Amino acid sequence: MMKELYALGIGFTTPVFIEIAIDCGYTIAGLYHYNNDRTGEMDHGYKILGSFEDLFSQDITGKLFLLTMGDMRIRKDLTDRIYSRGGIIPTLIHPTARVSKFAHVSQNGVLIAPNCIVQADVTIADGVVMRDQALICHTTNIESFVFIGPQALVGALLNIKEFVFIGQKSLLISKKAKIIGPNSIVGAGSVVTKSFESGTTVIGNPAKLLETKGTSTEVNP
Ligand SMILES: CC(C)(COP(=O)(O)OP(=O)(O)OC[C@H]1O[C@@H](n2cnc3c(N)ncnc32)[C@H](O)[C@@H]1OP(=O)(O)O)[C@@H](O)C(=O)NCCC(=O)NCCS
Structure with missing residues (x-):
């Protein structure tokens, strides 16, 4: 190979x-x-x-x-x-990451950084980036091109829509932050206790709306 x-x-x-x-x-x-x-x-x-x-x-x-x-x-x-054009972007899973054998990780351009954990029955779609020490709890669905910052904790039974940006060290609570709409931004260190619509930016504990953008994330990680 x-x-x-x-x-x-x-x-x-x-x-x-x-x-x-x-x-x-x-x-x-x-x-x-x-x-x-x-x-x-x-x-x-x-x-x-x-x-x-x-x-x-x-x-x-x-x-x-x-x-x-x-x-x-x-x-x-x-x-x-x-x-x-026929090129390939292989999925990279750092050897120190622990990805459950029951997780489904796309083979296209996913990047899982050192010491991440992906639990059972998690689905990770094309192009997702997980930075160092991020954790995705079981039975959660991560759509394409989601960014998950270092040490973020994405709880169980959640649905994270495409292009969501999850800031460093944020916490999305299991079963509560059920759906985070596409193109939304979760600010660093936020604690998300409920669902949010598409294109929203949320910050704080409990996370509240900062603004509604309705477009793509402008965050530069
Ligand atoms: C949420 C975020 C996108 C907002 O950025 P922004 O649109 O430039 O907003 P500002 O910095 O102008 O801040 C607006 C207000 O929100 C506050 N704020 C910004 N980010 C916050 C956060 N994460 N938690 C709590 N409050 C926050 C600011 O203090 C400011 O409050 P004020 O108006 O009372 O002074 C950004 O602060 C953030 O958290 N980015 C994530 C960075 C990250 O995790 N990168 C990954 C690195 S690998």
Whole structure:
């Protein structure tokens, strides 16, 4: 099996994602940046091979990719472009994470960071990112491109809709925070005790509405 990844994006989270990939047994073949400004330079010891446009003008069939940016909308756009051209974004589960054999984790672009726990009968859809030490309790459904921040605790029997952003160290209480609507943001350290509609930002303990955005998350993790 080929274990060489091309990494897309150069930013604060790039080395974090690269280290996870290395711990999962991959090597990094090089980086691609959103534009050509830095082509040929090195970043964290890896060569910048070109821009996204350079990349997508090549045949990428069967090649493996790692997305290293935190913005979930950008991750989704790049995912669509890569898959439509025959590329692959393998799911990475850090060796220190504990994922139940009864959990269902998509093989497409999920990233599970060190020391995460995923309990039985959890479903994780395409493109979900779980940062360090996040915990998902049993029988919870995580839709595509949800971001779960470090040390967040997502309780049991919940339904987290697509593009929800769950801030670091927040707590979504089992059976109570039943549905978190698409594109919503849960602020860092919040305690969510009930369902919220789509596009809402909630903060505090108990979490209350900060504002209604109705669009995508603008949070930069
Ligand atoms: C909720 C959040 C998205 C709001 O960001 P924002 O729209 O820029 O809001 P502001 O910083 O202007 O804050 C608005 C108000 O909410 C308060 N607030 C912001 N985040 C809060 C939080 N998590 N908990 C409690 N209060 C919070 C601010 O103190 C401010 O209150 P004030 O008006 O009384 O001064 C952001 O603060 C947050 O929690 N982001 C999550 C970061 C994270 O977890 N990243 C993952 C890293 S890997």
